[in-house]
Amino acid sequence: MSHIVSYHVHGAIAEAVVDNPPVNATSASVRQGLAEAIRKAEADPEVRALVIRCAGKTFIAGADIKEFGKPMAEPQLPALLAMMDRATKPIVAALHGTVLGGGFEVALAAHYRVALPETRFGFPEVKLGIVPGAGGTQRTPRLAGLETTIKLTTEGGQIDVAKALASGLIDAIAEDGDLGLAALAYAEKLVVEGQGPRSAGTLPMPADDPALFEEARKALSRKMRGQSAPLKILDAIRLGYEMDFDAALLQEFALCRESIAGPQSKALRHMFAAEREVARIPGLPADTPTRLIERVGVIGLGAMGRGIVMAIVSAGLPVIAVGLDQEHVDAAMKAIGKMWSSSVAKGSMTQEAMDKRLALITTSDDMHDLAATQLVVEAVTEDMAVKKAVFATLGQVTQPDTILASNTSFLNIDMLAEASGRPEDVCGMHFFNPAHVMRLLENVRAAKTDRDVVATIMALGKRIGKLPVLSGVCDGFIVNRMLSKRSREAFFLVEEGASPAAVDRVLLSYGFPMGPFALGDLAGLDVQAAARKARAATATERELRADFVEQMVAEGRLGQKSGSGWYSYDENRKSGPNPQTDAMIAAHAERHGLKLREIGEEEILQRLLYAMVNEGAKLLSEGIAARADEIDVAMVNGLGWPSHSGGPMFWADQIGLDKVLAAIERFRAEQGDAYWTPAPLLVQYAGEGRGFTA
Ligand code: CAA
DSSP, X not given: OOSSEEEEEEXXXXXXXXXXXXXXXXXXXXXXXXXXXXXXXHHOTTXXXXXXXXXXXXXXXXXXXXXXXXXXXXXXXXXXXXXXXXXXXXXXXXXXXXXXXXXXXXXXXXXXXXXXXXXXXXXXXXXXXXXXXXXXHHHHHHHHOHHHHHHHHHXXXXXXXXXXXXXXXXXXXXXXXXXXXXXXXXXXXHHHHTOOOOOGGGSOOOOOOHHHHHHHHHHHHHHTTTOSHHHHHHHHHHHHHHSOHHHHHHHHHHHHHHHHHSXXXXXHHHHHHHHHHTTSOTTSOTTOOOOOOSOEEEEOOSHXXXXXXXXXXXXXXXXXXXXXXXXXXXXXXXXXXXXXXHHHHHTSSOHHHHHHXXXXXXXXXXXXXXXXXXXXXXXXXXXXXXXXXXXXXXXXXXXXXXXXXXXXXXXXXXXXXXXXXXXXXXXXXXXXXXXXXXXXXEEEEOTTOOHHHHHHHHHHHHHTTOEEXXXXXXXXXXXXXXXXXXXXXXXHHHHHTOOHHHXXXXXXXXXXXXXXXXXXXXXXXXXXXXXXXXXXGGOOHHHHHOOHHHHHHHTTOOBGGGTBSSSEEOTTOOEEOOHHHHHHHHHHHHHHTOOOOOOOHHHHHHHHXXXXXXXXXXXXXXXXXXXXXXXXXXXXXXXXXXXXXXXHHHHHHHHOHHHHHHHHHHHHHHHOHXXXXXXXXXXHHHHHTOOSOO
16 A cells, blocks of 8 residues: 555455545545555455544545646545545544535545544635536535535635535434544544445435525625636536436536636636745744744724734734724724624624623733733824834834834835834735735835734734734835836826726726726715825826826715715715716816726726736735736735636736736827836746746
């Protein structure tokens, strides 16, 4: 036997143990080892049942993603599971950790399933743009019914043992903690009771329910707009009603292979790998020491500060929340209590969890109380003079090695670092609004930030459930700097004749959750106007001329919160067209003698997105982003760039950088060097025929 799958016989029970770290993926050697174990158990007259178990932290967590797109060695997973279906001796799967994808399919092809209490189950294939390929869509409905199957396979979430047991997906829970012994005992009992093998494939499909499929199709088209896998998975489940089990398995596998070969899966797999890659910082070994963080301070309790407090205590870390004065502190605590209470009312949080979180927050209006922390996140008003003063005080009142992090979204952290008097302890931790919800955390390494500070904030980000991406210091870091180029193009497009609604529609149908103008209304036009003002000194005349937000703010139109912005809003914040916007754009054109023209969807899309790709290339050559992975992960998780196109840099690679460059050159000729000079790295890579991510 291979050392990846070991085989032992304990009396009448054989045991195959998979040991393929890190997650026991069904690599070729695992499939071969399991096939051999089944053959041996079948051939040995002394053996009456077989247990399949895994060493390490989890049962098989799926197919080996790194093997996708490469020729697959035999036996392929469906062939292995067909062997299990045909086995004449009962096979028991002993489950722990995360039983996912192909691993769940192995478990369901076993005849009986025993799981440890903490085990979780799911079909994450949809998140990789894939249709389950080894019976997931066929065995699950036969065991658990349609509703559970549709939810599990199309949404990609996980269920716990209680739900798995109740829905018939497992047979028993091994309560006493020793899974190996429990599974052997379970198998022995089967033998004693004379229970034979049983294949889920021999069970009938549950009663058909076309309305359920229709409902799911509608909901998925809305929730996972633009993604093909969820709908293909529904088609795969339907195969169970159209043909017999074996034929349906063949068709399901064909759909699976087709989805793996498609562009969306390629992009989603890029995202999976990139999300893990960004945790490895070039030049910062994994064993770089980190500082111990036991208590965090948050100073500034506006919307961002509150969200940061909530995010940190949610991970069980105590926080000292410091506000300007008692009134601000009280208002912040009231707002936090209100948000959590509404989660409790909705049932997404227990009262006990809320009480625990509240108990972790200490409040103060005195910065001296931050002396008891190892990290302070500053989230005061976005004003350099105010922040500098705060950092000067923080440098004095905190311990000599307390990390001082700014949540600024565009100010120069090197200047804050100098103001603190100990720049090696200063960095950025840029959360996205709402900070307790959004996964992205841009950690910023300033010129003098210590290596252990970088290692500490990357680890801390993960500890509080965020997806940390490291950025260097520049105006707007990765996401806001790239976004500012999109906003500029969006304003220019409106000045040239595209309606805001048309611009938004193009991005919406590309897969963004909303377009730039709906986003402006949501964030607040006053906020956007303040950001434009802060950058006015470096703006071009044309950028200053496109002063739509200033015009609206002057009229008290602040976006959603005032009921009127680019769009108008009813009392439920439902948007509709705004005639004032049309009038403003027409008057603006007349005032400045602008000639409006029809602008096609392709031009809108290319100008908005290529402007970001070009800026991304600059971020790479400046070293602000170490790799294209940082940019793709940040843009997907911070701005809502659709993950199934893989983020801006991967997407540009798929188009071909020569084509992207040609379009940028065309825009340069039409719009001028100031906005469309191609990044030298883009020119270089296009010339070399390579991509940003390859
Ligand atoms: N294939 C290959 N490598 C995998 C993997 C997989 N399916 N799942 C995880 N890994 C690797 C990760 O890349 C990572 O490697 P590095 O340390 O080199 O970065 C390592 O395992 C640990 O992973 P995480 O950092 O994600 O660890 P975690 O403990 O936070 O999470 C996990 C573990 C829940 C299993 C998570 O990794 C996960 O969700 N993995 C994906 C599972 C999945 O999508 N399975 C379905 C695959 S498709 C399929 O199965 C269909 C089919 O049969 C055709």
